[in-house]
Amino acid sequence: MTVEAASLKAVxxxxxRPRSRRSPLAGAGLHGALxxxxxxxxxxxxxxxxxxxxxxxxxxxxxxxxxxxxxLDNYGRILAGEKGDFLAxxxxxxxxxxxxxxxxxxxxxxxxxxxSRFRFPGKRSLMLSFLVVQMFPxxxxxVPLYNILLALGLxxxxxxxxxxxxTTAVPFCTYMLKGYFDTIPNDIDEAGRVDGLTPFxxxxxxxxxxxxxxxxxxxxxxxxxxxGEVAFASAFLSAADExxxxxxxxxxxxxxxxxxxxxxxxASILVAIPAIxxxxxxxxxxxxxxxxxxxxx
Amino acid sequence: MxxxxxxxxxxxxxxxxxxxxxAVLVLFPLAQGVFFTFTDINEGNIANPILDRxxxxxxxxxxxxxxxxxxxASYGAFWSTLVRTLIxxxxxxxxHYTIGLGLAxxxxxxVRGRAVYRVLLxxxxxVPAFISAFAWxxxxxxxxxxxxxxxxxxxxxxxxxWLGQSDWALVAVIIVNVWLGxxxxxxxxxxxxxxxxxxxxxxxxxxGATPWxxxxxxxxxxxxxxxxxxxxxxxxxxxxxxxxxxxITGPNPNTRILxxxxxERFFSGASRDFAVASTYGVLxxxxxxxxxxxxxxxxxxxxxxx
Numbered sequence: 224m225t226v227e228a229a230s231l232k233a234v235x236x237x238x239x240r241p242r243s244r245r246s247p248l249a250g251a252g253l254h255g256a257l258x259x260x261x262x263x264x265x266x267x268x269x270x271x272x273x274x275x276x277x278x279x280x281x282x283x284x285x286x287x288x289x290x291x292x293x294x295l296d297n298y299g300r301i302l303a304g305e306k307g308d309f310l311a312x313x314x315x316x317x318x319x320x321x322x323x324x325x326x327x328x329x330x331x332x333x334x335x336x337x338x339s340r341f342r343f344p345g346k347r348s349l350m351l352s353f354l355v356v357q358m359f360p361x362x363x364x365x366v367p368l369y370n371i372l373l374a375l376g377l378x379x380x381x382x383x384x385x386x387x388x389x390t391t392a393v394p395f396c397t398y399m400l401k402g403y404f405d406t407i408p409n410d411i412d413e414a415g416r417v418d419g420l421t422p423f424x425x426x427x428x429x430x431x432x433x434x435x436x437x438x439x440x441x442x443x444x445x446x447x448x449x450x451g452e453v454a455f456a457s458a459f460l461s462a463a464d465e466x467x468x469x470x471x472x473x474x475x476x477x478x479x480x481x482x483x484x485x486x487x488x489x490a491s492i493l494v495a496i497p498a499i500x501x502x503x504x505x506x507x508x509x510x511x512x513x514x515x516x517x518x519x520x
Numbered sequence: 521m522x523x524x525x526x527x528x529x530x531x532x533x534x535x536x537x538x539x540x541x542x543a544v545l546v547l548f549p550l551a552q553g554v555f556f557t558f559t560d561i562n563e564g565n566i567a568n569p570i571l572d573r574x575x576x577x578x579x580x581x582x583x584x585x586x587x588x589x590x591x592x593a594s595y596g597a598f599w600s601t602l603v604r605t606l607i608x609x610x611x612x613x614x615x616h617y618t619i620g621l622g623l624a625x626x627x628x629x630x631v632r633g634r635a636v637y638r639v640l641l642x643x644x645x646x647v648p649a650f651i652s653a654f655a656w657x658x659x660x661x662x663x664x665x666x667x668x669x670x671x672x673x674x675x676x677x678x679x680x681x682w683l684g685q686s687d688w689a690l691v692a693v694i695i696v697n698v699w700l701g702x703x704x705x706x707x708x709x710x711x712x713x714x715x716x717x718x719x720x721x722x723x724x725x726x727x728g729a730t731p732w733x734x735x736x737x738x739x740x741x742x743x744x745x746x747x748x749x750x751x752x753x754x755x756x757x758x759x760x761x762x763x764x765x766x767x768i769t770g771p772n773p774n775t776r777i778l779x780x781x782x783x784e785r786f787f788s789g790a791s792r793d794f795a796v797a798s799t800y801g802v803l804x805x806x807x808x809x810x811x812x813x814x815x816x817x818x819x820x821x822x823x824x825x826x
Binding site: 270354361364 | 541542548556631638641643649650654661664666699714757767778797
């Protein structure tokens with residue numbers, strides 16, 4: 224028996240296979256596989272957490288122990304700015320990531336909505352060009368971008384970096400949101416129009432609130448793009464310590480022959496916390512948001 | 521013209537900001553980057569407004585392309601780097617997809633604690649990539665890394681030096697990238713699985729299909745449109761993945777892929793060779809465009825609408 228892929232898309236009904244028919248052995252195997260996979264997924268983060276409490280010298284002992292002279296010293300030193308201006312880097316990263324998130328969500332929502340609801344000349348080539356933009360290696364853009372940011376007076380500023388991150392985040396987010404808007408029935412738009420709303424009004428007051436899961440996933444993606452980006456940040460931000468982002472600043476811990484693992488681990492935990500918080504807030508939307516979005520784009 | 525604008529101005533107003541940003545920050549730089557590949561531009565001869573110095577680079581025709589495509593080692597040994605890039609890309613995406621699909625299938629069943637497993641399994645995606653890179657670099661260390669400790673504990677007396685000058689370094693970065701990329705695939709495929717109607721499975725079961733037959737004839741076709749999109753995206757992203765290799769092994773020639781070499785050329789060395797870096801960029805883009813074209817045609821032959 225064969226199934227048409229197209230006919231499946233029409234039925235977005237989640238269905239879970241019943242548990243009753245599974246033998247105890249299969250159940251144990253299922254849990255075993257999931258537990259092993261979860262351990263592999265979580266272990267590196269756990270190991271960094273454990274290391275973050277150890278002094279640098281104990282972090283490189285040849286027989287690792289879970290707890291070894293552990294204390295909060297690493298955190299104290301990093302927050303006090305002994306190892307570089309951590310709080311300034313943190314502030315820069317927060318500012319850049321939040322600006323990117325807001326701008327990218329706004330831009331991709333309007334574009335995604337236009338692509339979902341209106342037929343206009345140039346729509347096809349616009350969507351296709353978004354796919355091609357994904358393929359641009361930064362290597363070909365990095366020098367010209369540097370020149371353009373210089374010409375616009377944005378070189379070395381957060382806004383310049385935010386715009387650059389948007390060029391990476393917006394195309395993918397637009398695809399995702401277009402797919403999500405497609406799942407919101409058009410009747411809602413028409414009803415709004417009948418009640419006298421403009422197309423912008425319909426978008427702003429009716430469609431956006433309904434698209435919250437899609438927007439959440441988009442925000443998550445845009446935030447992570449900006450929060451973890453290394454190449455552009457190292458190339459475009461000035462060498463002054465206080466203008467660095469975390470991704471650039473933390474590299475001072477990884478010197479050629481002498482890595483301060485304890486301090487690096489503590490800094491890493493501090494960096495990972497905001498990302499994990501954002502992740503926790505949106506995680507229940509991830510499956511619905513992503514599946515009805517990107518994958519059907 | 522007026523009628524045309526009347527009809528479409530809402531749509532155009534909504535896409536205009538994106539079009540402007542992309543035109544200014546992607547298309548124009550791309551054109552300039554392509555132009556650079558025909559010159560000998562570097563740090564020393566580029567126009568510098570701060571020093572008030574005009575540009576003095578000159579056209580060199582196709583020399584950059586000829587030098588790179590000759591495969592010369594002083595120009596990054598293009599062909600062997602391309603082969604390594606392909607091993608890296610397809611290795612990573614193969615494991616992303618198979619492991620992601622396996623976990624999605626497990627999570628799609630009714631399991632006690634499903635929500636908890638899901639949160640734990642998505643975690644690698646939530647951690648910023650450069651943090652993961654540091655964590656793995658630490659764990660892969662030959663002397664004090666936990667991975668080799670574990671291998672010794674299992675009775676392997678002579679565990680490999682993971683991040684040294686050998687192919688183990690490539691294996692190590694592939695492992696890290698697989699760890700990083702599985703959650704995205706898993707979530708996307710899980711969404712795809714949930715959109716396959718349960719009746720199809722019931723019908724197949726009534727017809728006496730084995731689990732393997734149900735998987736081949738119901739699950740895989742049902743996932744086809746999801747799979748084709750995420751695999752293409754995965755290949756593009758992995759081909760251009762830079763941060764992991766750069767942060768874990770640095771300029772190690774055993775893990776050099778096209779993108780990292782372009783960055784090395786751009787950043788390191790006394791001269792900062794912008795021309796060769798841009799040439800690599802254009803070649804990377806060409807490879808991906810050709811690949812995407814072939815991929816699309818192959819899908820169209822299977823009757824896929826994408």
